[in-house]
Amino acid sequence: MQDPNEDTEWNDVLRAKGIIPPKPQETEMTEEDIVNMVESAIQEKSEGKPMDKMTLDELDDIEDEIDEEEERIFEQYRKQRMAEMRAAQMKAKFGEVREITKADYVDEVNKAGDGVWVVLHIYKDSIPLCKLLNQHLSLLARKNPQVKFLKSISSLCIPNYPDKNLPTIFLYFEGDLKKQWVGPLNFGGMNFKCDELEWMLAKAGVLETELEAPPKPEVKDVMNIAIKQSTINDTNSDDDNDWN
Template sequence: MQDPNEDTEWNDILRKKGILPPKETPKEDEEGEQILQQQSVVKTYEDMTLEELEENEDEFSEEDEAAIEMYRQKRLAEWKVNQMKNIFGEVKEISGQDYVQEVNKAGQGIWVVLHLYKQGIPLCTLINQHLSVLAGKFPQTKFLKSISSTCIPNYPDRNLPTIFVYFEGDMKAQFIGPLVFGGMNLKIEELEWNLSKTGAVKTDLEENPRKQIEDKLMSSIRCSLPTKKDSESEDED
């Protein structure tokens, strides 16, 4: 007996005349089509606000509700991932006893910025202020501070301020001494840029802010230098 589901011209004619039933859709195809439909519905609801979802709640079919639940689970999973990443957001004070746990064992994928400072040093105070702002801007990075003598016994004051940058327990960069930071003229954008070069933060700055300052400085120096015409006038006098 010929298979009624076979793709032949004769079977097509019999189906048109109603002698054979419509061709059965394979179960796998049906499931695939349902998934595609559900995904399509999900995309539709992604474009809606929460207020719009609530307004149209009475009109939802079972398919709508299933799609919305799928959308909700997707958003919940994304939120959990973001929460896991944004777990810091402030500068934490540590001691030498905390060093291994907080720095070397910070965890997989974690960048750590540690500032060694001492009270009474103005540049250390300025950097702590800058780091407090940057910690809020980059909550995925772990910002720490520690009094130098408490963290590393006999650490020389001439090396302050000091910033160590770690990733997954390994030191990636170090900034040691006031000359590295440019003194009290250090802007928060400059510190952000320098940290971004180590990989510790993902800045939205497009170029080094220090370069802009240097360009302005050079421009002012050029403007203050006597021109050739001025020199000739002085010689004539």
């Protein structure tokens, strides 16, 4: 009896008429299957440590133990890993609050680069709240090295800048001014905490935070509230007079 799986013209006719079942399809190995197999083999040789967790030295150590096909895919992994490490280094290129003057402004702020947030604090050491903000900014700079934190003494950065506007914080993204906080009322006094500043910067999109809510209710504009309340009282007083 003829094998129904055999490749013959007669079997092709029988398959076309549905008399015998179609020939079983051979399972083809995809590129992803090959990558997974090589990945498993390399992981065994590296004592189970995933490649994306290896340092470049560890990758070099196992390079001699792989065959030609493994080497091709291994080299792709190595290039990808180097690119990831370079990207991480680029993101982590700041990490401190740098002092600038007016002469540095264009290069440090307007030409900060693609994807870079700049936090610029205009201050005077003689103002206690400015000193407090500089302490908070130093902590946040170490915590967020991908953000460029700068500070500048007001008289050296903006001539004749009034002290009543200090502290001032400017937020730039890719050289464009996105937000500014001018004057002490924005920061709530000497009890202002680092977490509060972190929340403000996160809300503006400068950095990510693990804080789930503002550390304390946002500062309200007491003067505006008083004016509105006074207007309401005056209106009510006029209405009362109309009834007399």
